[in-house]
Amino acid sequence: MVRLVVLAALLALLAGCSNQAVYPVAMQPEVGVEQLPRWHSGMLAALDQGQHHPAVAALFAQAEQARQQRQWQRALTYLDQARQIQPRNAAILYRQAWVSLQLNEANRAEQLLRRALVFSQQPELSQRLRLLLAEALDAQGKSDAAEQQRRRVVSQS
Amino acid sequence: MAARKRKPTTAASKSRKSSSARGSKAKRPAVRKFSFWRWFWRLSAVFSVLLAAYLVYLDAQVRERFEGNKWDLPAKVYARPLTLYPGLALSAQQLKAELQWADYRSSADAAVAGSFARRGDDWLIYRRAFPFWDGAEPARQLRIELKQGRVARIWDAQGEQALVRLEPQYIGGIFPSHNEDRELVRLDNVPPELIAALIITEDQSFFDHWGISVRGIARAMLANMRAGGMVQGGSTLTQQLVKNFFLTSERTLSRKAQEALMSILLELHYDKEAILQAYLNEVYLGQAGRRAIHGFGLAARFYFGKSVRELTLAESATLVGLVKGASYYNPRRHPRRAKQRRDLILGLMAQHGIISEQQRIRAQGQALTTASPRRAGQREYPAFLELAKKQLQRDYRLADLQSEGLNIFTTLDPWIQHAVEQAADEELQRLERRHPKHKDQLETAAVVTSVDGGEIRALLGSRKAEFFGFNRALNARRQMGSLVKPAVYLAALQSGRYHWATPISDRPVVVTGQGGQRWAPKNYDMQSHGDVTLEAALRRSLNQATARLGMNIGLETVVSTLRQLGLEGDIPPYPSILLGSIDTSPLEVAGFYQTIASQGFHMPLRTIEAVTTVDGHTLSSYAIEAEQRVDPALMQWLRYGLEQVVDSGTARALQQQFNVPLAAKTGTSDEQRDAWFAGFDNRHLGVFWVGRDDNQPMPVAGSSGALPLWRNAFARIGVEALPEAAALQWYPVLADGQLLPQGCRDRRASEYPFTAQALKTWQPDVAACQSEASPTEEKSWFDWLF
Numbered sequence: 001m002v003r004l005v006v007l008a009a010l011l012a013l014l015a016g017c018s019n020q021a022v023y024p025v026a027m028q029p030e031v032g033v034e035q036l037p038r039w040h041s042g043m044l045a046a047l048d049q050g051q052h053h054p055a056v057a058a059l060f061a062q063a064e065q066a067r068q069q070r071q072w073q074r075a076l077t078y079l080d081q082a083r084q085i086q087p088r089n090a091a092i093l094y095r096q097a098w099v100s101l102q103l104n105e106a107n108r109a110e111q112l113l114r115r116a117l118v119f120s121q122q123p124e125l126s127q128r129l130r131l132l133l134a135e136a137l138d139a140q141g142k143s144d145a146a147e148q149q150r151r152r153v154v155s156q157s
Numbered sequence: 158m159a160a161r162k163r164k165p166t167t168a169a170s171k172s173r174k175s176s177s178a179r180g181s182k183a184k185r186p187a188v189r190k191f192s193f194w195r196w197f198w199r200l201s202a203v204f205s206v207l208l209a210a211y212l213v214y215l216d217a218q219v220r221e222r223f224e225g226n227k228w229d230l231p232a233k234v235y236a237r238p239l240t241l242y243p244g245l246a247l248s249a250q251q252l253k254a255e256l257q258w259a260d261y262r263s264s265a266d267a268a269v270a271g272s273f274a275r276r277g278d279d280w281l282i283y284r285r286a287f288p289f290w291d292g293a294e295p296a297r298q299l300r301i302e303l304k305q306g307r308v309a310r311i312w313d314a315q316g317e318q319a320l321v322r323l324e325p326q327y328i329g330g331i332f333p334s335h336n337e338d339r340e341l342v343r344l345d346n347v348p349p350e351l352i353a354a355l356i357i358t359e360d361q362s363f364f365d366h367w368g369i370s371v372r373g374i375a376r377a378m379l380a381n382m383r384a385g386g387m388v389q390g391g392s393t394l395t396q397q398l399v400k401n402f403f404l405t406s407e408r409t410l411s412r413k414a415q416e417a418l419m420s421i422l423l424e425l426h427y428d429k430e431a432i433l434q435a436y437l438n439e440v441y442l443g444q445a446g447r448r449a450i451h452g453f454g455l456a457a458r459f460y461f462g463k464s465v466r467e468l469t470l471a472e473s474a475t476l477v478g479l480v481k482g483a484s485y486y487n488p489r490r491h492p493r494r495a496k497q498r499r500d501l502i503l504g505l506m507a508q509h510g511i512i513s514e515q516q517r518i519r520a521q522g523q524a525l526t527t528a529s530p531r532r533a534g535q536r537e538y539p540a541f542l543e544l545a546k547k548q549l550q551r552d553y554r555l556a557d558l559q560s561e562g563l564n565i566f567t568t569l570d571p572w573i574q575h576a577v578e579q580a581a582d583e584e585l586q587r588l589e590r591r592h593p594k595h596k597d598q599l600e601t602a603a604v605v606t607s608v609d610g611g612e613i614r615a616l617l618g619s620r621k622a623e624f625f626g627f628n629r630a631l632n633a634r635r636q637m638g639s640l641v642k643p644a645v646y647l648a649a650l651q652s653g654r655y656h657w658a659t660p661i662s663d664r665p666v667v668v669t670g671q672g673g674q675r676w677a678p679k680n681y682d683m684q685s686h687g688d689v690t691l692e693a694a695l696r697r698s699l700n701q702a703t704a705r706l707g708m709n710i711g712l713e714t715v716v717s718t719l720r721q722l723g724l725e726g727d728i729p730p731y732p733s734i735l736l737g738s739i740d741t742s743p744l745e746v747a748g749f750y751q752t753i754a755s756q757g758f759h760m761p762l763r764t765i766e767a768v769t770t771v772d773g774h775t776l777s778s779y780a781i782e783a784e785q786r787v788d789p790a791l792m793q794w795l796r797y798g799l800e801q802v803v804d805s806g807t808a809r810a811l812q813q814q815f816n817v818p819l820a821a822k823t824g825t826s827d828e829q830r831d832a833w834f835a836g837f838d839n840r841h842l843g844v845f846w847v848g849r850d851d852n853q854p855m856p857v858a859g860s861s862g863a864l865p866l867w868r869n870a871f872a873r874i875g876v877e878a879l880p881e882a883a884a885l886q887w888y889p890v891l892a893d894g895q896l897l898p899q900g901c902r903d904r905r906a907s908e909y910p911f912t913a914q915a916l917k918t919w920q921p922d923v924a925a926c927q928s929e930a931s932p933t934e935e936k937s938w939f940d941w942l943f
Contacts, residue, residue: 024307025244027609027839028880054319055242062291073778077291077767080780085242087609096780111758111783118756118789 025053028088033124035091037098047075047095056082056092063095072102090116090125097132106139127153212418219422222403227435228451230562230771231330231338234545236569237612237766238289238325241301245308246875251572252280252303258326258571260462260528270296271463278303285464287324290566290767290775297321326571329537331546333559336447340454341562341771344434346466347453351473352433353511358477358502360394364429368395368420395420398436442476443483446537447625450483460488462528470512471520474502488527496525539625540602540618541569544744545764547631552777553768562771567764568612573841573874577603577615578622580869585620585847587865592856598849601866602629604747604762605843605874610781611751611760614841616744627850634740635831635848639698639859640824641719641737643753645707646695647787647795648718652710653918657692657798658890658909663702668732676732678704681825681858692909695798696806698823700736707735721786722752723759737826746835747844753795754820754837757787790884790912796820797882797910807860808836814868817878821867823859830854832862839877843867885910888921901926 035050047067048060059082066075079096086092093116100109113133120126130149137146239255241247256273257263267274267281274281280301287294299321302309311318330338344352356363362370374391392400399419404412423432441449442456450459453476457465461472468476478486478498488495500521507517545567549558557563581601589596605615618628627633649655663686668676678700680686685701694702707715715735716728725748728739741749744762752759760783767778799820802808807823821836832847832855847862849855855862889897889906897906898921905927911919 024246025242053242053244055240055244058319074291074775076780077775077778080778081240083781084607084610084612085240087607108780108782111785112781114785115758115783 025055025085027086028119029053029086030121031089031091031119031125032122033128036094036125036128044098047079047099050091052091053086055085056089059085060095063099067099072099075099076103088119090120090129093119094129094132097136101132101136101139104139106136109136110140123156127157212422215415215419216422216426218403219419220426223423223427223431223435227402228339228341228438229333229337229560230341231332232549232558232561232563232565233327233340234329234331234542234565234567235325236328236567236571236574238287238322238566240320240322241308241311242320243308243310246306247303247308248306249275249280249303252301254575255323255326255572256282259324260458261324262462267298269467271467278309282323284321285324288564288769288773289322290564290769290778293773294322325566328567328569328571329539329542330448331542331549331555331558331565332448336449337451338448338455339438339451340458341438342434342452342454342465344430344437346464347437348466348468348470348473350470350506350512351453351465351468351477352437354474354477354502354506355437355480356394357505357509357511359397359480360392363394363433366393366395366424368422368424369393369417392416393420394436395423395432398432398439399423401439401441402435440480441483442479443487460527469520469523470516471499471503471523471525474506474520475499475525477502488525492525499525536623537625538569538574538616539623540628540630541567541574541613541616541764543618543628544613544616544631548764549768563776564769564771564773566766566768568607568614568766569616569764570614573605573870574615574617576873577605577617577843577870580866580873581617581620581622581845584865584869588847588857588862595849595855598851598853599847599855600629600850601845601847602633602743603843603845603866603870604630604743605841605870606747606751606762608751608754608837608840608842611755611762611783612766613762613764616764629846630743633742633846633848635742635846635852636737636826637739637741637746638737638824638826638831638833639700640746640750640822640833640835641734641739642695642698642703643795643799643822644719644722644724644749645703645710645715645735646691646798647722647791648710648715649691649706650794650915651718651787651791652714653915654710655691655706656890656894656909656911656915656919657690657794658907659691659894660688660892661691661694661702661706663687663689663694663699663705666701666705666708668704668708670731676704678733678736692798692801696801696804698802698807704732704735708732719749722749723786724749737824743844743846746833746846747842750835750837750842750844752786753792753799754842755783756789757785757792758783759786760784788914790914793882793884794910794912794915796879797885800879803836808834808864810860810864811836811868814872815876817876819876820879821864823864825858825860828854829856829858832857832859834859834863834867836867836871837879838871839879841871841874843870845870882910884912886913886916887911888916889926891925895925896921897926898923902928 035052037047037049038045046064048057048064052060059078063075063078066078076096076099079092079099082092083096093112097109097112100112110133113129113136116129117126120129130153134146134149137149260271262272264272264274267283270283270285272283280303282299282301284297284299286296297313300312311321332338361376362372370393396416399416403419404416438452438454441451443450443459445459450456454465456476457463457468460476461468475488475495478495485491486495486498503517503520506512507514545565549565581603585599585601588599601617601620603615603617604613606613616630618630619626665685666678670676680700686699689699689702712730712732719728724745726741726745728734748762751762763779765779768776770776799822800818803811803819803821808821811819811821819836819838821834824833830848830852835844845863845866847866887908887910888899889901889903890909891897891906896919897903903926
């Protein structure tokens with residue numbers, strides 16, 4: 001009987017512990033294409049779409065508000081705060097690149113996307129990154145390089 | 158023309174002559190009287206006109222100064238705010254330190270803004286309102302749950318939260334040349350008892366007079382006679398303000414008259430509240446090193462570590478006591494005098510019915526406790542500030558930084574900075590104990606950055622971290638020694654002629670320069686090691702192997718690789734650069750290693766996050782800037798070599814302590830004049846330098862002189878293992894550098910990593926594989942036990 005009580009108590013304790021386990025925030029979480037915002041008639045739908053770490057999601061929501069007011073610099077501020085939490089999250093870098101393009105900072109967009117490609121672990125995600133990269137390259141007049149990125153997307157899909 | 162000019166003169170002299178001829182002796186006094194009055198009125202008129210003109214001039218001066226920006230407001234520089242979210246690694250020790258550095262007080266229930274309480278794993282924090290760069294946030298009561306060294310959950314009054322920011326620590330200002338610092342306060346933020354105490358001691362008739370007060374002077378004289386000394390001054394608050402605000406400190410009658418006139422003009426134009434508010438912000442209340450503390454806002458922060466609205470009655474009275482003599486009544490240096498003055502003021506307040514007798518007794522009974530002037534919230538970070546100021550000046554004029562009251566949000570992480578300072582202090586003392594001849598001679602500099610963003614998290618310019626002086630992190634030019642070697646090995650890997658298992662020769666090497674001078678480098682152990690792999694040559698930092706390798710690849714290729722990695726400045730075209738005879742600053746070295754740590758992305762190391770105006774409007778915010786310079790896969794390949802340095806090479810002392818994959822390189826310049834260490838984990842890059850300012854040799858090398866500082870600092874910061882290099886594939890390689898197919902169990906071979914690009918050059922030789930019984934299949938005596 002005593003054994004049973006002790007065992008039950010131990011089990012309860014272990015269950016309690018498992019509920020309260022704290023998981024670290026991955027610098028490079030497993031991100032897929034579902035974490036990217038969708039496109040809607042040639043425009044990015046909303047910056048806060050997809051499932052994210054709660055802190056990143058909160059910053060995406062603020063960035064989306066700024067986007068609706070067309071305050072691109074402000075949106076970039078929130079996205080960079082998200083980047084500091086998960087610096088290798090390709091979905092964050094993608095959004096930063098998209099906002100940079102709105103600010104006519106195509107070179108920065110290109111570099112952010114190249115960095116995102118290093119951390120992308122999913123082919124579909126990489127394809128989306130390459131498509132935006134092609135736009136960033138086009139905006140700088142690098143049409144050959146842009147075409148090359150588009151061809152890679154076609155050949156891999 | 159001449160004739161015409163002469164005419165009036167002639168007429169005037171004629172009339173004078175005729176009047177004197179007509180006048181008699183009896184009529185003379187009347188004439189004199191008449192002419193006296195006439196002259197009197199004339200002079201009065203002239204005087205009035207002059208006075209009016211002078212008053213207009215003074216008036217213009219008063220209004221101009223009083224209406225615009227009254228003060229040059231130095232830019233206020235802040236550390237990064239600590240952002241809390243579930244999953245963040247955060248120790249209780251760090252949270253407590255960060256709160257205390259931002260001047261939060263530990264209390265039983267955290268019931269007032271600026272305080273915190275700890276209850277087991279739960280922390281209650283009443284965060285003050287703060288104008289962050291992306292918007293002002295009101296004061297907020299927070300509950301943070303810490304579990305297993307991480308933030309578990311966060312709540313505020315609205316419920317559970319995903320993200321909150323704590324108030325950032327003030328880390329210094331960008332002051333105008335007179336170093337006046339102040340924190341502006343609005344009258345409605347100042348406790349009424351402070352204002353009452355000020356008026357009762359300095360100018361009792363303030364609300365009744367017109368700028369000057371005869372009654373006030375008389376009352377002050379009476380009070381002084383009664384008290385047997387100076388307890389009150391005769392000048393009104395308005396006069397004191399005018400004196401500080403518009404005039405020099407000379408004591409002459411004419412200056413006193415000017416002060417009175419300006420006081421009256423000031424009172425004519427502005428109401429009492431505006432004058433009082435200006436006074437509260439203007440008055441000089443102390444000195445902190447180079448900073449002159451002005452106004453009650455900053456004085457409250459400086460002496461008591463709180464905002465003016467948080468001051469207690471006793472603290473308010475202490476600050477008012479400083480008006481009479483900030484240095485004489487300094488509560489830190491002369492606590493007895495300050496307490497006497499405070500109690501006198503509290504007595505006056507009770508006497509006039511401003512506070513009750515009970516309040517007076519309670520306040521007078523309180524000890525005079527001040528916050529430490531050396532606490533983090535008041536000390537400055539000179540090395541970091543210098544760099545921040547330099548980087549700000551790319552976008553802002555110095556004059557604006559010194560006067561517009563801008564808020565500068567930086568990347569400095571006070572916890573990491575603290576770790577670096579402590580580590581440097583401890584380890585230099587330890588080194589000097591071991592080598593007493595060098596006592597007080599060793600200096601240091603350090604840079605810590607974030608691997609992924611290039612944000613500077615800590616900067617040390619001297620072992621005396623708090624003093625403004627020579628900033629070695631930015632301005633020392635020292636030979637980088639073996640820290641240069643990764644560039645030689647990268648150039649080799651990039652050339653397509655080498656992989657990590659390629660055998661190279663570590664035998665004596667002599668290079669003859671164009672002028673006939675001979676360069677014959679020696680190894681650190683003065684031995685040559687014959688044939689070694691490329692990996693071993695870097696791991697053991699072999700000079701002869703590296704010099705020969707560099708000469709084979711070509712100096713120009715190595716120089717262009719150095720440029721590719723971001724090393725700017727002069728690189729002389731001599732073979733000795735292969736072993737690091739390049740003068741660089743620790744900051745430049747950090748920029749070079751940053752490119753390696755961030756997988757080939759060159760990032761300008763930055764200190765500034767955002768700049769806002771005094772009213773919270775964002776002027777600029779900065780985000781990550783990165784430029785891809787080297788293929789990331791190639792960088793992972795290079796990183797393998799640097800990981801071996803820690804695993805079993807010159808930095809193996811790190812492995813003994815941390816036992817996780819880390820990448821690093823030790824560096825020692827000629828005759829051991831410089832000891833260097835550069836290393837990174839998954840989050841931070843740290844570059845440390847140790848040397849003597851007189852450039853004399855030391856008895857320590859990179860691994861014994863600079864590595865301990867890195868190890869000590871990162872033990873405090875916490876290390877995170879480098880992830881596996883995803884872009885590398887492993888192959889068995891024979892001693893002659895020949896690859897064998899994957900899975901070949903040839904006992905002669907060792908496993909080495911390759912990039913996909915490299916595998917296009919080196920094909921595994923299937924025929925060369927002599928698969929034998931794998932050692933793993935042999936059972937040891939240990940296996941038989943189980």
